[in-house]
C-alpha cells in the first residue's frame with residue numbers, strides 16, 4: 545500500500561474498532577447532481593420511533609431502499625424498503641468500488657437544518673450482517689460527527705464534508721456510539737446515505 549492510500553484511509557479510532565475516513569469520493573459536479581436528484585426522487589418520510597414506550601415523530605426524514613422489498617425493524621418499528629433508484633445504484637457502485645465491500649440496502653437521512661441531528665447510538669440491529677461494514681456518504685451541508693467509547697467515554701470528532709465517505713467496521717458498533725450533534729451554525733439541509741448489508 546502506498547503512502548497516499550494509507551493516509552487516505554486512516555483509521556480514525558484509536559482502539560476497539562476500525563472506522564476509515566476516505567475523504568471525498570464525489571467531485572463537486574457529482575455532489576450537486578446527486579443532491580438535487582435525491583431531493584426530487586427519494587420518498588423521505590418523517591421518522592417514527594418508540595422511545596420509552598411512546599411513539600414519537602422526528603423532524604429528521606428517512607427512507608429505506610434495497611435490492612428487494614424486504615421488511616426491516618429500526619427504532620422498534622417495522623417498515624418495508626423501496627427498490628433502489630437509478631441514482632442509488634450508481635452511488636452504491638461508487639461506494640462498493642471505493643471500499644471493496646458489497647451492500648444490499650441503504651438508509652437515507654435528510655436533516656432539514658442544523659436543528660436536527662441524531663442522538664448517540666450504535667447500529668447493531670439483528671437483521672444487519674454481524675460486524676458488516678456500514679458506509680456513510682454525505683451530501684449537502686457539512687456537519688460534525690462524533691464517536692464516544694461505550695466504556696471509557698473517549699470522544700473522537702470529525703467533520704463530514706459533502707461528497708465524503710466514512711466506513712464503520714470491525715468493532716466500531718460493538719465498542720463505540722456515534723451521533724450527529726445538532727448545531728445552530730448550519731441552516732441548510734444535509735442528506736446522509738448509509739449503505740448496509742441486511743441478512744435476507
Ligand SMILES: O=C(O)CCC(=O)C(=O)O
Pocket residue numbers: 651653662667680689704722724736738
Ligand atoms: O447522518 C449521519 O451521518 C449518521 C446517520 C446514522 O448514524 C444512522 O443512520 O445510523
Ligand SMILES: [Fe+2]
Pocket residue numbers: 665666667722
Ligand atoms: Fe448510525
